[in-house]
Amino acid sequence: MKTINLSEAAELTGYSRNTVRKWLDAGLLPYRVEPLSGFRRICPDDLRRFIESWRVENLPKVAESSNVKTDH
Secondary structure (H helix, E strand, C coil): CECCCCCHHHHHHHHHHHHHHHHHHCCCCCEEECCCCCEEEEEEHHHHHHHHHHHHHHHHHHHHCCCCCCCC
């Protein structure tokens, strides 16, 4: 299974490494630890699902806070 590191996850999402690290520390994004190095590795599919779910969950909040008119 291919995995990516924090820097790659940050680059793919457009968020900082610190933000990705906070997601991992908070248990929001699954990861595995490399046995020899201790580095955290992320499955790209898990990252994609996390970002998609975050966007869906926060869409109404973003729309309300940015003065975007919505049809509800």
